[in-house]
Amino acid sequence: MAPAQQDRTAWLLLTPMIAIMVLVTAFPLLNTLWLAFTDASLTGQGYVWQWVGLENFAYILDDSDFRAAVGHTAYFTVLSVSIEVVLGVLVALLLNQEFKGRTLVRALLILPWALPTIVNAVMWRLIYNPEYGSLNALLTQIGLLDAYRSWLGDPATAMNMVILADIWKNYPLIALIALAGLQTVPKDLYEAAIMDGANAWTRFWKITLPGIMGSLSVAMVLRAIEAFKVFDIFYVMTRGGPADSTKTVSFFVYQESFTYLRAGSGAAYALTVTAMSALMIAIYVVMLVRREKRS
């Protein structure tokens, strides 16, 4: 076959796959884009809509509730991801040591991460229960707490408690990636460093961390993107309460579209959230490109 014909055949064979990708990715995206410029509302017969131009976006700029939701989401993302990274690296370092039963512990590590988010959320709701929750029992028995308290009913603690539940579930992913990264750090670097008189602390900062930084930062960005669109854990644990103190952007978009049935402005909020995620995705792409250049 001539090269040109070969090309044509290749494209022909790829067409079905490209068509499917366009259908499942581009169509919903374009549909959302169109909706965002209308005042469409969801009815039993589909959308009823009128073109409103940029009105939805103008409203978003002025919406203090949405700004609050962005604040909650940012707080959740920063706190949970940074603690997950620190915890993940520490656990990875521990599991990189030789000790008896290491394989078993490594296998156990996967467990929280393998749990469905909904199961995890229900489980932590039970742990935080104000009447018979085990957290209350533990803290009162060791004397840290005078009386049982309501963790998810208090705006001062609700968000942090959800973050704790999220960390427990998601740090194993970071730990696993860091652990994999540790295997690639050459052993002779450590031997040379010891010969030069570097202590454990220096070895960690000068060899270990730079060695795993590449994979770790990718994991971090991916986790951050995921954390930013968090929905299910809040849906089960707090439903945005108390007094809206744990309402995240995804929950906000959901409510706008499916509880208030405003598909138009819901889509506009969704696009705004997507734009924020896109920023993080851009960071991720830049990182990937840099890594490829280096290797």
Add this chain to the structure above:
Amino acid sequence: MNSFFKSAACGLALLVHQSLPAFAEDVTLNAIFMKQAAYSEDDTKAMAKAFEDANPGLKVNLEFVPYEALHDKIVAAQGAGSSGYDVVLFDVIWPPEFATKGFLQDVTARVPKADRDKVFDGAWTTVDYDGKIWGMPWILDTKYLFYNEDMLKQAGISAPPKTFEELAEQAKIIKDKGIAKYPIVWSWSQAEALICDYTSMVGGAKGSFMQDGKLSFDTGGSVEAVNYMKKTLDDGVTNPNSREYLEEDVRKVFSAGEAAFAMNWTYMFNMANDPKESKVAGKVGIVPAPGFKGKAEASAINGSMGLGISAGSKHPEEAWKFITFMTSQETQNKYAKLSLPIWKSSYEDPAVTKGQEKLIDAAKVSLGVMFARPMTPSYPELSSILQKDIQQVLLGQASTDDAMKAATKAAGRLR
């Protein structure tokens, strides 16, 4: 086998296959119900089974979701363009929205005229909107005041409270005597349950949600209700955890013998009296929720729910047949332990009243004074606004005046 036989066999198989549906005209109805309060999942399944047995060829596919997800499931299923559910369970607060947005079929012509007088008016308000009927009432429900008879006796209280003021006083006595740490438990989580307790109190203060034709929450009964809620928290007579509780949490706390008073739906009466589920079985008292002193004798929230045919249903006839069966007096009388019938004459039927006379006595008062939540097509959003603003008061983040003014202002902007 040669090819002639092969193709003949294929043709025959095709013929048989195509003619099959003609023999069995099975219709499967998809129905969505809720998981908590009122009729249990088991009761609902048993009713549907009885319906299937009585109607060969009709199958009912039941789906149960938490109340909190019910509204969104119904609208998302239809909005997505699929025919979704045939029969939907809807709350009293949704018909304005569902009717104006075309989620339900108008069933005015299907409801027998004779039934209008046999069923409580409060039940009809669940399905009436804009002069049309959008379904058949199924659950006739309101919140009652439950009390622990032992605790009241121990505290030397001879009769349950008749006013909200008395409720707070009695709770204070029980607290001071150390009988219960937090005597009253409510469902004040950021959810519809909070609005139900609030509405009941507004009704008990003879308040109104409308002022000069506009939604208004910053005067009269509404302010009195929210102030009362906050004060019982400040005085330590209301369980502070109420702010994260739904109805099921209230039931568990009351059934564990940790509360002297609780506001909850009908279903709690028989569940709190079930020794398998409760430590206070046999000691459960029930009275209509009180009113405020000098304003009302009793208060109640219209928490009824109806069954309707969704707009996209391809089997409206069969769906209505199912709804008629589920809401029939016969079916309702048979399962009257967790939810009371919509039919007036059932309340004189020994089969219904036996063993739950206390509940029936309370119901006879409460069902007559049921107070409705605001009727508006934007109800879900209005409810979110109220939930947030009332919770801000209960959490001490805002004063009643500021929060309820904010709610009124936000309600004025609803589209």
